[in-house]
Amino acid sequence: MEMLFTQALGLTSPWRVVNVDFQQAAGRIVFKVENTAKRLICPACGAADQPIHDRLPRTWQHLHFFQYKAIIEANVPRVGCRECEKTTQVEVPWARAGAGFTETLEAFVIALCTQMPVGAVAQLLGVSDDRVWRVLDFHVDAARAQEDYSGVRRISADERSARKGQRFLTLFCDLDARRLLFAVQGRNAATFKTFAEDLAAHGGDAEAITDVSLDLGAAYQAGTREHCPNATVSFDPFHVVALANEALDQVRRAEVKQVDGLKHIRWGTLKDAANWTRKQIDQMHWLQRTNLQTARAWRLKQALRQVFSHGGDIAQATTLLDGWISWARRCRLTPFKRLAATIKKHRDGILEHFRSGLSNGFAEGLNGRIQAAKARARGYGTDRHLIAISYLICAKLKHLPKNPWTHAAQQIPA
Template identity: 55%
Template sequence: MIETLFTQALGLVAPWQVEQVTFQPEAGRIDFQVRFGATIHACPACGASAQPLHDRLARSWRHLDFFQYEAHLHTEVPRVACAGCGKVTQIPVPWAREGSHFTLLFEALTLMLAPTMSVLAAGRLLRVGSRRLWRVIDHHVGQARAQQSHAGVLAIGVDETASRRGQTYIAVFYDLDAQRLLFATPGRDKATLGKFASDLIEHGGQPTAITHVSTDMSASFQTGAAEHFPLAEVCFDRFHVVALSSTALDEVRRAEVKSEPELKGTRWSLHKKPADWTVKQTQTMHWLQRTNLKTARAWRIKQALRAIDIAAKTPDQARPLLKRWLSWASRCQLEPFKRLARTITKHLPGVLNGFQVGKHNGRVEAMNRALQEARARARGYRRVENFIAMAYLIAGKLTHLPAPPFACFLRVPQETD
């Protein structure tokens, strides 16, 4: 019988079974009427066995599509009148969580699609309003995060990102060893470090166990790290230091282009790696290096700092190289680089700490790019809570989410000769 086939296909076991299948091609849907075939059941509240049913309440759920048709499950969910605890309690259905109008498999499909497309696009594909899908995402992300353990976290990376262009900055905290997002919260001040410390404790971690905090030279992040992670070494991200040299180079070029119009259009050439130059950019840079322009000198100083970042693998290797660079930059008569040299000298211990293996924000920046790609797909997030939920879904490596509905079919087939 077709009812038996669909009972097995839906993964139902006695006393649940499909009683009737109604196909409505003109409406684009198929409906399954499910029956609970027992008259007694254990009490869901206290566990007392063989309790009589009190009544039944009609419920419906959206399921995965059947071919191109919407599939809906309907049943009268029984409630148990327990003589033991005196409560009347509804029996949980095996295919959906309490309070949801979607089956667990439908919600798992939502969580599978959301990281790869905007929720609005996923809603159009599934023919469901995006607000309803966001409620699904919020629930499962919240449940999964509550079960995450941060007990082994030792090194963290702190950075900031934005949920919308130029608006609502978010502080993000990553586990540098496990390469996962631990916590995200609105703001970019020292208070965000306190919120993370509290969240870390709630998930089994200890602020005193943190050995390294990798961050940029933001004064608020430095203050928060010293206050809430007093035993940790502060590591100033060396990629951020190189980015500061690029900013200094821009200042020199902008000041000089007013008197040297030949510098117009050279900005991208100055910032790209020489290996990535086009033929025209190569010609431009060869011309620039034959001049005595301040911009040419600034580019050489910046490239020297980038070379240190590439060559030095430990603080001991970086120390003499940086000291020579600081001597050069402080005497170069280019005020932006003299100012940068003073900044690096002031924070030299933290800058050197950033050369420890794995104690920098390189992977943090990669994860942030993934978040910004999600923001671009969504064209910005109206609610900061939505952006944070999506951040956890993409970068949190949550291990307690529902398995994808097609997990058994997602294996990559082996090629044969």
């Protein structure tokens, strides 16, 4: 039986399983492993045939054996090297240095955490959340360190709420590779400096970036000008229309005090017509037959949406956008007059979208995935944890440990 488990654990001489202790009452099975060598290579300098100084007891958790927790125990040799005069512990073949899990279990933890909250994974394994987070932090950082960003040319920058109304992250995405590049605390111009430094650490160059998709916030524009000086800015259509939604709601709130029919119509004015409920269809048909300011505001918002949906090339989009600005400036609705001034100020960047085809739509999709993970976990205690999960599920990291089950299955010949 010991030979069977030696092979199952992938051990080779001088490592072998010498005892298997099934502790049913404790709900675990303990594999006692020994290193039978009398002399070993020095782990510090590589000198061959060095004496063993002593052996220290160590314990690791492995994948469950049926429903039982599997534990590996070993007295790990320390080599007393006569060449470098150091006493160094040898590495075990089943775990990285300093880890309490085997490499196989760590790979399984990472696979689980892409789909499950960390707390649920910790409960499944019978360990603390902190142990799982240490595994994630180590492997995510190690995998990111090997990523190559030398080909990054077109990016987006968008904010993500870490805790509602209190803390924010900025997410930088590679729009060609469709992956998360970098996540950092804050939503100001300084985030671009940190991004440029991280990009350089991965072989990239912020000055080589040709296009950046942003919202209309002044901070991100300032950061782009300073740290991505050769990039052309495209303003994201979603955020432009979002400003129109805000202006529309300002008009509705001002008018609702005089018109009772506007009290429950808010969601209908903000939603796309294809998503209206039966009740909202009736409400919006009523609104369009009135001469209310809210009706005019809604038509202005819809017309701005049509600039992006029917804009076509830059020439056609320019005509439509300039016509909309002219209409909004004459509409006698103060929120839309302010919006017209904002859009005119950012006109070139808005029209640039029709050349580059860029938007923050992909970043918004990542936001949705991160929000879903955050909801499953009922929030994260620290920004570092949220950033680690964001990288895990959105960065397409190529150097994470492979799921031991699916990876093993792929090795079976057809």
